Amino acid sequence: MARAYTGVFRPGNDGHALWAAGWESFEAKWKELSRNGLRLHSISVSVENDVPQFIGTYRAGSGGHALWVANWASFEAKWKELSRQGLRLVSIAVYEVRGTAMYAGAFLPGNDGHALWVAGWESFEAKWKELSRNGLRLVSVSAAVVGGAPQYAGVFRAGSGGHALWAAPWPSFEAKWKELSGQGLRLVSVDTFAHGRTQMWVGAYLPGQGGHGLWAGQDWESFTARWHEWSQQGLRLVDTAGSRHPCTADALNQVVMPTGEYNYAVTGHADVYHWPVQDTTGATRFARLGHLTAVEPFLTLPFSDTDVKRNGIWRYGDGGWHHAGDYSQGDATFEVRASAAGEVVHVGWDLWSGNTVILSHDVNGRADAYRTIYMHLRDGADHDADAAWNETMASTGIKASDLAEYKTHLLETGATEDPADRDLDAAHWGTNAQTIPVSVGQQVSRGQQIAWAGNTGPGGKRGSGGPNTHLHIFWARRDTDGQLYFFDPYGVYSTPGNYAAGVTDATSGPCVRYPSGWTDGKPQYP
Known part of the structure; x- marks a missing residue:
């Protein structure tokens, strides 16, 4: 009900x-x-x-x-x-x-x-x-x-x-x-x-x-x-x-996970990004409402290719919690673009999500008010295979079962530990020309290319099978306590079926229970 x-x-x-x-x-x-x-x-x-x-x-x-x-x-x-x-x-x-x-x-x-x-x-x-x-x-x-x-x-x-x-x-x-x-x-x-x-x-x-x-x-x-x-x-x-x-009952009450917690620390980056919860000290968890209701419209889509489709946003289709957005066009890569003007504050390899670029955005006179975090990116096939072995596979912070599945993916796609034996599958690893063209401290404009979509890191691809090429993007807003919290720019906070059908369809209707982060209230190409 x-x-x-x-x-x-x-x-x-x-x-x-x-x-x-x-x-x-x-x-x-x-x-x-x-x-x-x-x-x-x-x-x-x-x-x-x-x-x-x-x-x-x-x-x-x-x-x-x-x-x-x-x-x-x-x-x-x-x-x-x-x-x-x-x-x-x-x-x-x-x-x-x-x-x-x-x-x-x-x-x-x-x-x-x-x-x-x-x-x-x-x-x-x-x-x-x-x-x-x-x-x-x-x-x-x-x-x-x-x-x-x-x-x-x-x-x-x-x-x-x-x-x-x-x-x-x-x-x-x-x-x-x-x-x-x-x-x-x-x-x-x-x-x-x-x-x-x-x-x-x-x-x-x-x-x-x-x-x-x-x-x-x-x-x-x-x-x-x-x-x-x-x-x-x-x-x-x-x-x-x-x-x-x-709105339909299956779309409501889905901001806060009922169990567990979700805070993401990007490898080599100082800030931690938090799920939007006000208090978890008691038996009841409360959404961080002041944060959710203060989101401002400043974003455009992080790509311009009209073949790219929207996948899971706040939650996956199977009901799992995502706190982010996924965009893809089948197995093919596409140019990832800045959703808004900003400064590059991080470029590096995350142990779980692979190549990551983070942009800081000043909005309505507030410095570093928002961040957009772009993940699973490509930064040259050889570089990414090296990082997979030298950083992720060598780490102790990832479950052994996930590392085992990731190793299967590496070996089956030609990314052997010895570079001399590699025969990288381009569908998974792309080319050496597909690199991240921005660096820390650089100012970028809305719509400027900052990367290529990929499936680097075990969070992007593990185990056998075809590529999982896609962009995973977190949207985060700095709240009054100075911390950065995730938000859904669509204002829906639900499973994929409760969002508008088209990538650029307006976000409106009773299931949009919180403010939109999109410029003019509608996701649009940069």
């Missing part, structure tokens, strides 16, 4: 938690967190294929509390019962499953004036105005299509001061959020629902100052990354909303 998540953030520094799951897991986590000094402060529900998912935000707290999920008659009765016992409904969610309207609510201690109202928009808005005049304020709002028509549910508590209620499609909703934020109001509750072809948003506002945030319509990986990042900056998630993500 392709689910999307929205969150409202307000200042806070207390203990907190976030949990999203089906009912049994949600209820079990509620009991566990309650025992550990946390209280459910907001609840929302999204339904996909008649399967509800419950989303809860927790804050540090003590005392009485309750969670109730039922049809209207049971929910209203429980609301009245708990109200008499000194509890107040603080959050409500309305949803429909198999034709039945359901309601979920979180209760916390309270003895102030309060109200609950569920109705269509006209009645709901009229009641909001009436209760507002009578000293109550809307603190939680939820909406869903029930019986074919939108139904709104609201929780009201005693309050005063400025307030607002707004329901609209996203462009209008976002514009109103910015407007009201500038007027000293803060969004405290949000929900979203699809009505026909329109995705609607509804929000309740109360007075507030200081930091705040809204992160809307994101996959779970992006949503939790923002939650983690903003939590560290003194914000707390105060309400959530779930909805259907317009």
Whole structure:
């Protein structure tokens, strides 16, 4: 199921938690967190294929509390019962499953004036105005299509001061959020629902100052990354909303590997290039969202040959993690060109990926803001065969099984250890004329040839069989901590089938969840 998540953030520094799951897991986590000094402060529900998912935000707290999920008659009765016992409904969610309207609510201690109202928009808005005049304020709002028509549910508590209620499609909703934020109001509750072809948003506002945030319509990986990042900056998630993500589920939540890690140190080069992860200290890994969302459009394709095709990008076709891009045109080599103007900061033989060229790029006034790392290159057939034996085969940092497969490749393609016995297969090794024409410290222009594509190094070719001639390219951006992190210039971060079909097709649509690194938002020849 392709689910999307929205969150409202307000200042806070207390203990907190976030949990999203089906009912049994949600209820079990509620009991566990309650025992550990946390209280459910907001609840929302999204339904996909008649399967509800419950989303809860927790804050540090003590005392009485309750969670109730039922049809209207049971929910209203429980609301009245708990109200008499000194509890107040603080959050409500309305949803429909198999034709039945359901309601979920979180209760916390309270003895102030309060109200609950569920109705269509006209009645709901009229009641909001009436209760507002009578000293109550809307603190939680939820909406869903029930019986074919939108139904709104609201929780009201005693309050005063400025307030607002707004329901609209996203462009209008976002514009109103910015407007009201500038007027000293803060969004405290949000929900979203699809009505026909329109995705609607509804929000309740109360007075507030200081930091705040809204992160809307994101996959779970992006949503939790923002939650983690903003939590560290003194914000707390105060309400959530779930909805259907317009992209297919197999394309989402694929920035971060679930196990292992990926950091690449190029042989003979000082810098280390990192996978874009913010924190791996806990059980959950969080994407480095500030990095991913800050990518700027400055790149063109690293070749001009129209026969070259795109292969795996962030992930391979078999689902393996790549963190890079592969381009090839069958077994044939092609000229590798600079994707942007820059300075050559490294030329050398990498033990795993063979000949490598690294360019540094200044972007928007920031020096060395990005790097492009070009690998599996050719630098003269004889040179490359020598490097294969004298550097890679002589190394101790590569697995013995990989070296054994690489040796098989060397011997079967005429690259014997003794140069006098060599008969290099040109399909694999190219010619001595195909060399790297740039050097360290050299300034290169966009589209300037910097190399020839090949399959040097065991990362390019191991074992028997035909050539694996291709360009492997890493794209990296320097983040605020000074380190260099990989990014996907297509903004998709997924398996090959979720990218545009053509090499120069525009990167657009709901699966493009992060900014594009391509000039004008489209991969194009230099």
